Amino acid sequence: MAWAFDQTIPIYLQAAHRIRSDIVCGRYSKNEKLPSVREFALTASINPNTIQRAFGILEEEGLVVTQGTAGRFVTADNEVITRARDTIAQQLLQVFAGKMTELGYSAEEAAGLVKTCYNKASDINILKKEAPSDESADS
Amino acid sequence: MNLPILECRNLCKNYGQGDLALNNFSIALPKGKVIGLLGPNGSGKTTLIKLTAGLLTPTSGELFVGGMPIGIETKRIVSYLPERTYFDPGMRVEETIQYFEDFYEDFNTDKARAMLEDLGVPTTKKMKALSKGTKEKVQLVLVMSREAQLYLLDEPIGGVDPATRDYILNTIVSNYNQESTVLISTHLIADVEKVLDEFMFIHNGALVMYNSADNVREELGKGIDELFREVFRC
Structure with a gap:
């Protein structure tokens, strides 16, 4: 594909x-x-x-x-991989924070919603399924 | 990268009916790139390709392939896909393979057979028994099975379905090597733009733009198709 x-x-x-x-x-x-x-x-x-x-x-x-x-x-260097992971997470968070702010959510409200989302097992499955195709589209 | 594979200096072509098909056209194309030749209908794309293939002679100006003036030596290293297939309708696909094998030293028969099989082309059939798209596939497979230094593809994906289009683009990408350049003329920019290293826009026989595809995306935040629509808005 x-x-x-x-x-x-x-x-x-x-x-x-x-x-x-x-x-x-x-x-x-x-x-x-x-x-x-x-x-x-x-x-x-x-x-x-x-x-x-x-x-x-x-x-x-x-x-x-x-x-x-x-x-x-x-690389054989775990630290380099961890750093790259952090960078990607930061980028995703910035997009998320930007959009949530636009929708009028405060930081606390957004954090609460994230937690609720994680708590629903079914939602996590959805997240996992969508994750790979998601990355290529965004960047 | 050292010597350009194709160089045009003040190239003009006049078919004898007023406007110049190519008007003082100059460019130097590097080795090892996939380059889009893009322009509206009648902009001079096919004329440039035919001049490079040695099927037409320039009215004025100079043209070099691999540093050599157009002739037998350049034809040896140029693989040309014409707009329309030139095989005799009575020829079997099998015979066209033989034909290329006889004609070109750099023809890789095994590669051609493998690709025709991938594409499900029946090699025992006569050309006239094949659909338009299948004929185009045969022609393209033969052209891409040469180990040439410059491939000139005039509308290589125009007549085939999207799945075959993908296969053809993959063929171009996978056959390509660091030493050879592929020049693709097409209207279907959206389909080819992701494989292009560089592109040129031509209009009324003159060069409008020559740039790297990723440069344009980086600097303008636009794809080539989008840019084309802007530059050539009617």
Whole structure:
């Protein structure tokens, strides 16, 4: 299944975001060898040059490490992954806080709603199901 | 990146009926990119492609492929997909494969057969027995099965269904290597824009814009299709 892209945002940023999320969510684990540029390009149905550029960003962040001719691997450094996870969470929270404020909820009310939402087991299942497809659309 | 794969210098083409099809057109395209050739009907896209393929000669100006003037040597490294297929209707698909094999040193028969099988094209049938879309598939498969340095694709996805369109775009992406450039002319910008490294807009035979696709998204927050609609608003 090809990845979904928002054509108004640079594709390489969206590809980087997608791979970053997959690492943070554990779809690729610590130290795991990543698919090649070509494989990613085919899965995503985009240009290999774009994937290459996305890898450039992830390497800069330290999430992905190139090991000579052996290919690219997820970092062995837990701290780097945790930091990336925190960054993504912060971004989601900012969007959430912005929209809730727009709807007229105070911070306390919003926090209360979040808690209620978590308490409903069924809602959590919905969240889990929606999570992967969600990321690609947003970024 | 070193030598451009395609270079046009003040290229003009006059078909002898008033307006120039290409008017003082200059550009240099790098190796290793997928590049969109985009413009309204009659803007000169096909003329540029035919000049590059060596099917037309320029009225004035210069044109180089891999640093060489157009000729036998450039045809060796250019794989051209015309707007319309040129195979004899009486030829079987099998024979078109043979034809390409005889004609081009860089033709990869195994690759062609594998792709035709993926697409479910019956190779024993004659060309005239195939639908328009299937004929286009055959032509495209043959063109993409050459290990060329410059692919010129004139409307490669116009006549096929969306599922085949995806397959074709994937074919382009997966065949592509660091040394070869793919120039795609199309109206279906929304379908191809995610695979483009760069794009050019041409209008009335002149270059309007040449940029990287992600640059435009980064700087303008717009997709190529959206930008096209703005630039060429009627």
